[in-house]
Amino acid sequence: MHRITADRPHPLHDCAATRALENQAQRSLPAHALMQRAAHACARLARALAPHAQRMWLACGGGNNGGDGLLAAALLHQAGLDVTVTWLGTPETSPPDALHSWHAAQDAGVCFADAPPPLGTQDLCVDALLGIGLRTGSTHSPDARLLDCLHALHASHATLLNVDLPSGLVADTGHYAPGFEALAATDPTTAGTHQQRRHTLALLTLKSGLFTAHGRDAAGGVWYDDLGVDAATHPPQAWLAGAPAPSARAHASHKGSFGDVAVIGGEGLAACGMGMTGAAVLAASAALHAGAGRVMVALLDGGATAALPQQPALMLRRFDALELAHATVVCGCGGGAAVATVLAQVLQQAGRLVLDADALNTIAADTALRAQLAARSSRAGCATALTPHPLEAARLLGTSSAAVQADRLSAANQLAQQLGCAVVLKGSGSVVAAPGRLAHINPTGNARLASAGTGDVLAGLLGARLAAQPRADLDGAFAAASAACWQHGALADAWPAHQALTADRLAQAITP
Ligand SMILES: NC(=O)C1=CN([C@@H]2O[C@H](COP(=O)(O)OP(=O)(O)OC[C@H]3O[C@@H](n4cnc5c(N)ncnc54)[C@H](OP(=O)(O)O)[C@@H]3O)[C@@H](O)[C@H]2O)[C@@H](O)CC1
Ligand SMILES: Nc1ncnc2c1ncn2[C@@H]1O[C@H](COP(=O)(O)OP(=O)(O)O)[C@@H](O)[C@H]1O
Ligand SMILES: [K+]
Structure with a gap:
């Protein structure tokens, strides 16, 4: 025993x-x-x-x-x-x-x-x-x-x-x-x-x-x-996931060795009266702290944000200035309705891709985008991970979040199968699934993570882990997703009891 x-x-x-x-x-x-x-x-x-x-x-x-x-x-x-x-x-x-x-x-x-x-x-x-x-x-x-x-x-x-x-x-x-x-x-x-x-x-x-x-x-x-x-x-x-192997950096490496991450999201206040640039910045900060070589942020705020003085290491880019095929793209965090304007191009051009939040909601409501997403699974060089919470998963599956929660393993497996992607179904005991693989249940994390923005942090962390995978394929996406969930939860488990767990602090606590 x-x-x-x-x-x-x-x-x-x-x-x-x-x-x-x-x-x-x-x-x-x-x-x-x-x-x-x-x-x-x-x-x-x-x-x-x-x-x-x-x-x-x-x-x-x-x-x-x-x-x-x-x-x-x-x-x-x-x-x-x-x-x-x-x-x-x-x-x-x-x-x-x-x-x-x-x-x-x-x-x-x-x-x-x-x-x-x-x-x-x-x-x-x-x-x-x-x-x-x-x-x-x-x-x-x-x-x-x-x-x-x-x-x-x-x-x-x-x-x-x-x-x-x-x-x-x-x-x-x-x-x-x-x-x-x-x-x-x-x-x-x-x-x-x-x-x-x-x-x-x-x-x-x-x-x-x-x-x-x-x-x-x-x-x-x-x-x-x-x-x-x-x-x-x-x-x-299924498997209860174990700790990911520690990463080692060769001395003869440079910032290009660890991959570029491009975060696309953050609708501006002007669009619908809800400023969501913070979500994209949180994801980018998480990617940076997780060890990505270079992290770019394309805010969907019509150019309203000209600089990120609190986050000088993040590089602001216009969406059309991103090289989607070369970076690992994290798309959707705080994306609002604006994300619909970029998704077709992202699904077409990005190799390594993490889709979160409004990117998922938009795809759930658009059959053409959905077909485009599913088609990625048969393209070489594509590695796609989705990070829905139960309601986002329910929208993608055409069901209710109660039905998703009633059988989380099945829901995650179904979604992975239908869309040909790695899927992280978030929540207590996050389920990581991918077609043809036994799902992982993540053993780390706790309810202190139930705080706004921690999901954006996970998406950014996953982006960095995906950028570091040797190959852009489903195995890489699955391994990156499992490792990111484990580390994200472990940080929360080790969080000092007397200190508030906020998403920005969580992002800063991530280590490569
Ligand atoms: N055999 C062995 O050597 C070993 C067995 N092992 C042990 O046995 C366990 C499995 O035992 P099990 O198969 O007898 O079932 P168990 O969990 O006791 O439930 C049956 C009882 O529950 C009742 N019941 C059912 N549903 C109900 C409901 N909704 N609401 C209310 N009541 C309900 C059902 O009533 P009935 O439907 O028959 O009227 C019946 O009385 C396993 O978990 C492990 O602990 C281990 O030690 C390994 C060695
Ligand atoms: N009770 C909980 N136990 C473990 N992890 C949780 C719990 N609640 C939330 N989380 C984790 O916190 C994150 C929240 O993500 P999400 O729901 O997308 O929030 P947000 O959109 O505010 O960023 C997910 O990684 C989720 O798995
Ligand atoms: K019992």
């Missing part, structure tokens, strides 16, 4: 692969062996997380997730802890492994009760209500006892250990199933402390849903025990 950290990549499996793995392992192992391993891991982690616990409450469902909890309760009781179990199953309907665990708990003398015992902050509660057996159809709504237990677990001040999955969370998506949506509502005043005292022990496989959508809030710290079974025998659904 080990704790999952963001530094190295991890394969993520879906329910179907986990079931196949479980069935295969069950056939080669003695009866109940897998559940015994699961329960031992669970009990060990429970004791490690709450070494001073006087009481433990284990809420156990009627399936095998509950079986893990029941057997862990027996082990914890045998270790001398004051253990109470609430079991929602019945011996008549229990699957064989869980029934065996129920007998073990009874034989050990574990206390069974309908209500939780009083728990203090040093105590521990265990959510063993639902795991991968969660059914999501509208006919399967949680009953009152199950919801009562869940609310008691979430309201408790004790450390919470989720067995395999937080109950109600869909393993493959990180979205809550119908009937469990209320669990997604977090009280911002207590979210931080809840996060710190929450842990999930993933069994057999790591599930994608733990790392995206509501998954990160629900899961807290993620631990993993493979139960002695090699998950590598089954193909993963």
Whole structure:
């Protein structure tokens, strides 16, 4: 068993692969062996997380997730802890492994009760209500006892250990199933402390849903025990991204060695009464700090800005003075309606291209531009990355942002497939997808990034990473996108608690 950290990549499996793995392992192992391993891991982690616990409450469902909890309760009781179990199953309907665990708990003398015992902050509660057996159809709504237990677990001040999955969370998506949506509502005043005292022990496989959508809030710290079974025998659904390799600069290099980045965006105040030049400048600043050799900015403000005195290293250019084929183009940040006037030319001439914000909105509403974007995938020397947030992704897919959020991996994969690009679907657990590749889920970042302009910073950083790729192709775009997301999030994770995280400071904190 080990704790999952963001530094190295991890394969993520879906329910179907986990079931196949479980069935295969069950056939080669003695009866109940897998559940015994699961329960031992669970009990060990429970004791490690709450070494001073006087009481433990284990809420156990009627399936095998509950079986893990029941057997862990027996082990914890045998270790001398004051253990109470609430079991929602019945011996008549229990699957064989869980029934065996129920007998073990009874034989050990574990206390069974309908209500939780009083728990203090040093105590521990265990959510063993639902795991991968969660059914999501509208006919399967949680009953009152199950919801009562869940609310008691979430309201408790004790450390919470989720067995395999937080109950109600869909393993493959990180979205809550119908009937469990209320669990997604977090009280911002207590979210931080809840996060710190929450842990999930993933069994057999790591599930994608733990790392995206509501998954990160629900899961807290993620631990993993493979139960002695090699998950590598089954193909993963996606990868949890690891830290990008550090970049090294040869001594004999010059500013041309690291690529030019040209940022196009920043509609002026005069156009619609909304000055958005800051967005383009943020992206450019991010590209510069990320190590791009030269960074140019073409503002779509009709020449209203003649200089950027705060950012002397950025080179102002008129759009028609840019050499689109030679620079890595970052287009759309604060682009407003004005971006529509340049997009056809950008899609035609740019080799390495990052499209963000209004560039994406404009393409979503224009079938000719969309076709032009998709056609880039068959042109040599083109590497394209899109950085939509969920609403922008929904516009491109012709759906709602709720539908995108309900299955972020699918949405990102679909978009990548349709447009032949690398796609970063932003938000908690950003998904990086590209056609024919397993998506990456980004493990870094936090809600401090939910602040205006941080997306522009990501686009600029991605531009710099794309400019430094050895080849302008889909692999380069995918690698650059994954690396940029990881670094962007890691900066936020390391941000001093007492200092405001603003987009301009974030851009300045980027290192090559
Ligand atoms: N077998 C083994 O050795 C191993 C198993 N392992 C463990 O088993 C877990 C999988 O166990 P599982 O397949 O029994 O499913 P599980 O997650 O307990 O859920 C089924 C229960 O939930 C209920 N239920 C479902 N949907 C619902 C809803 N929407 N709302 C309300 N209730 C709902 C469903 O009720 P029913 O539909 O049957 O009425 C049934 O009672 C896995 O996550 C891991 O922890 C590991 O230790 C590895 C070894
Ligand atoms: N809760 C969160 N957890 C992790 N990352 C987040 C969260 N909220 C926002 N972000 C990140 O912050 C950035 C915001 O981008 P975007 O929505 O385009 O904002 P803006 O348009 O203001 O720049 C994205 O990289 C996104 O992934
Ligand atoms: K659970």
